Amino acid sequence: MSNTLIGFFLALSLAACASVTDDSSTAQPALLRIIVVPVPGAALDPAAETGISALSRSAGVPLLHLRSLGGGAHLLVTRERVGAAAAADILKRLAADPAVAMVEEDRRATHQAPGETR
């Protein structure tokens, strides 16, 4: 058997093993943190068991409630790592939930001094 062929099988076997959690072809999958504001007056309480279950159903993936933020907002996180495409889909699905007034990704910011010299 040629090296190429063995390499192919090796890659195939490893890829099969690695695909357990990943559903995206591009960026590294990561836990998605989500900020959600329920529609004022709606029955949705993301901090409650029923609320997070409802949101999980809307999102299509299991979500956890991390904490309540100011202004009626709540911070959620996916239970599993998701790829970029799945993340966009989850945000779109949550935005379509009539009980959700606002949803956005809890994005990261970084310091702005990369050109470090000593």
Next chain:
Amino acid sequence: MKQRAPARYLPWLAVIALLAALSVQAAPTDRIIIKVNESMRPALLADGGAATRAHARLATLSAAAGHDLAWMRATAAGADVLRLPRALPLEHARAVAAALAALPGVEYAEPDLRVFPVLTPNDPRFAEQWHLQAVRPTGLINYGIDAPAAWEFATGDAVTVAVFDTGALFAHTDLRGKFLPGHDFISLDSPGVFRTANDGDGRDPDAADTGDWVTTAEEDVLGCEASESSWHGTHVAGTIAAATDNGVGVAGINWRAMILPLRVLGKCGGYTSDITDAMRWATGIPVSGIAQNPFPARILNLSLAGAGPCGITWQSAVNDVNARGAVVIAAAGNEGEDLASVPQAPAVCSGVIAVAATDRAGQRASYSSYGSAVDISAPGGASGDAILSTLDTGTRFPLGNSAIGERIGTSMATAHVSGVASLLLSRNPGLTRDQLVAALTGQVTAFPAGSDCATGGCGAGIVNARLAVASVADAGNRPVDVFGFATPTGVPSALPVVSDAAAIEIAVGVLDVTVRGGDYSLGCTGAFTTASGTVAGLTTVCLRHTASARPANPAATVIAVGNYRAAFASLTGPADTAPELFAFASQSDVVPGGTVTSETVAIAGTDAPAPVQVSGGEYSPGCMADVFTTEPGYLAPGGTVCVRHVASSVTAGVTTTTLTIGGVVTSFTSTAGEAPPSSGGGGAFGGCLLVGLLGYAMLRRTSARRPPQAAPVSAP
């Protein structure tokens, strides 16, 4: 801390005169120069003869002045120099002169200004801080912020500047006494996981910078590039408030500002949800689960940016803090692109002062983002002309070596604007948000002709401390001299600390006294109060607070006497990160080649995050199955830990994992037993491993048949 005495400069006067560097300082004066009609001369006439009724004339002038004036001498220009009973702050001396000038027969009257050189602090590295120095459009071109000329008007007071960053190194020798008790806002990534925080736990009142290094192995897990620890928050804090004229390190823009450290950036930055909570808390807005901040800030320095437009979370936080009169000063970002096409938040949010970076020549730095969202530029430096400030040289954990070093970026530019903003609030604490923004962005250095920025995209101009400070009316109503308090370090935690006594002299009337973060004692009688009061004449004041409950952390009391604020800060003693001895039970007869996990042990006896390193295996804080790591990190006080490794594949083979926590070394050993009878049930992972190993073995077998090849040449 008195203003500099003129005598100190006498040996230099000749040199300074040659350089024509003399300029005017807003120091107190006890003299008024007055020009009157010949018939009103208070002592001598122009011909040298004695004036008649001189005493009555002087009494008239004294009555108008509200002070007993004494005649000193006539000037060559036919004016007279009168002396006040004591030195008055310049604004009072001006008021006296104005009252005299209103008298009939008085041609003019003005304070006899004390003349000093431009204020050059004695910090040894100040000469290298081109970014703080005067604007020189020709010759050795230097587009600094002209801080030395601004310091003639105001060297600052203990105004609060909130710095949202990686935390700070409180014990840096050039930042001693400069920190208010802040907060660590970095919450967990997901339940039980604190990778971003890198201090072993979530939110707590300890904003110390534990380092934000990212190893190559962590790149994929965390989603950013490997880097050494940045000590970014300490660098930013130093630009704004490094101890100045202290003979150590660098100068800061505001000589007495107090940094409120908000730790929001860890490994790979930080979350919008944490930063926006911190913004609200810093301005005094209640945040659930955290005691209210006793030192509300009106200047918020955000030397950070995240890709994307301004989301609702960002914008509502900016709106909330703006409503409190605060100014959000944020980095435009280092993408080097137009923000209209590559937006960065919070720079593009409405109501934010977005700061682009310029180099020493006043050109836009190549890395700086730009566009119509940018409000102002400031020195961010470039390679070879970087920004010098306080640092540490630890590549991962802090070394605590009080280093001074260089950084470049829109982060650094942002800190310059915040520093100048703080000087404006020191000069006039009553400025509204709009007035503050107008002074910052309306009083700037024009971009040099031909600059990228001259046609827009870099805001109004380059921040200019001299022009901005000079444009703001001095609020006056301060004690005659600035005062401050020494910073005790190594104080016992959670116990009261009392400051040394500071002298206060009030020249005219009474000034209001208020205190935050502790109590005060007028006259240092031992009787302390938190109640607001008034002070007049000459007295002393002592401040008191309870030291931080955490080791190596600051506590502070800030007293306001009229429009002057002074801070008394203390720092608790060093952290104890060496745990009590702990041990893992050895395991014998384990499955050869199997994964062996130790029992979970509790770590006792530490009072701060303890550095953890492992070799020969992995460890997991909290012993969570999915957070085992080989990377160095921290274990929080009261935490638990376990280790695991792959056992030897040879019967009786011994495998050892060494775990080092705060310098205490413990091993976990397993000894492999007999190989179990083949069962074939290795699970999915085992199956994968089997296929992988099989493939690898075949690969090796094929490779072995080939002759050795020359090593490949790697790219330079």
